[in-house]
Amino acid sequence: MARAVSTRRTVVFTIAAWIIALVIFFPILYTIITSFKSETEAIQGFNLIPSGTVESYQAVQAQSNYFKFFLNSVIISVGSTLIALLISVPAAWSMAFSPTNKTKDILMWMLSTKMMPAAAVMVPIYLLFRDFGLLDSRFGLTVMLTMINLPIVVWMLYTYFH
Numbered sequence: 001m002a003r004a005v006s007t008r009r010t011v012v013f014t015i016a017a018w019i020i021a022l023v024i025f026f027p028i029l030y031t032i033i034t035s036f037k038s039e040t041e042a043i044q045g046f047n048l049i050p051s052g053t054v055e056s057y058q059a060v061q062a063q064s065n066y067f068k069f070f071l072n073s074v075i076i077s078v079g080s081t082l083i084a085l086l087i088s089v090p091a092a093w094s095m096a097f098s099p100t101n102k103t104k105d106i107l108m109w110m111l112s113t114k115m116m117p118a119a120a121v122m123v124p125i126y127l128l129f130r131d132f133g134l135l136d137s138r139f140g141l142t143v144m145l146t147m148i149n150l151p152i153v154v155w156m157l158y159t160y161f162h
Contacts, residue, residue: 036051075138087150092161097161107155110150
């Protein structure tokens with residue numbers, strides 16, 4: 001049976017949690033506020049009221065076409081996540097609900113691949129990507145990230161299904 005907690009104690013803990021959360025979040029908030037200031041306002045000192053300018057965002061976009069790179073990151077991360085889920089959900093489901101005497105061995109092997117140093121496989125992967133024309137391509141990077149994360153996704157889904 002759970003013990004009764006007084007209302008005062010709950011209020012004190014809630015206020016303390018909010019204060020801690022705000023202290024932790026404040027640097028992020030201040031960075032966002034500073035991004036809406038002009039360069040001269042930003043270097044003048046501490047001020048929580050921005051002028052509301054977006055000239056820094058316009059300058060970044062004009063100099064480097066930021067949204068192209070942002071879109072590449074979104075496509076690659078969402079693509080590798082979806083492919084990893086498409087492969088690992090059936091694998092983890094079958095291991096959780098139709099286990100064999102080798103299921104634990106397969107899971108341990110998958111987990112052990114995460115412990116392998118990346119430098120050990122860089123040259124063979126580079127040669128494969130070069131031969132298949134996947135260097136400097138979204139598809140190649142998506143496949144690589146999928147393969148890197150696949151063992152841990154299968155492991156996590158297996159424990160969830162189990």
